[in-house]
Amino acid sequence: xxxxxxxxxxxxxxxxRPVVPLWPDVAQDVYEMSRPKAYYLAQRGEFPCPVMxxxxxxxxxxxxxxxxxxxxxxxxxxxx
Numbered sequence: 001x002x003x004x005x006x007x008x009x010x011x012x013x014x015x016x017r018p019v020v021p022l023w024p025d026v027a028q029d030v031y032e033m034s035r036p037k038a039y040y041l042a043q044r045g046e047f048p049c050p051v052m053x054x055x056x057x058x059x060x061x062x063x064x065x066x067x068x069x070x071x072x073x074x075x076x077x078x079x080x
Contacts, residue, residue, distance in 0.1 A: 010029070011030065011062070011065060011066060011069070011071065012062055013062070013074070013075055014061070014062040014063040014066070014073065014074070015074070015075070017062055018061065018062055018063075019054075019059045019060065019061055019062060020059065020060050020062055020065070021057060021058070021059060021060075022038055022039075022042060022047070022051055022057070022058035022059060022060055023035050023038055023039070023058070025060075026038075026049070026060045026065060027047075030065070030069070031048060038058075039058065042058045048068060049064055049065050049067075049068035049069075050064045050068075
């Protein structure tokens with residue numbers, strides 16, 4: 001995580017993009033971690049947000065990512 005807070009500026013809404021790839025969308029762009037570290041943590045169940053395996057890829061539910069980062073999960077909640 002490079003000692004910084006996660007980058008949250010471009011995280012999509014679940015309605016627009018329900019899942020995002022663990023690498024690079026989440027691990028590199030949000031948590032600023034290396035690919036090997038991201039997969040290591042995912043395999044051990046220790047990634048900072050819930051991840052799931054879809055075939056050969058690790059994916060993250062956008063709603064779960066937003067929750068883990070303390071962001072609104074729906075546009076209606078943020079608009080309030």
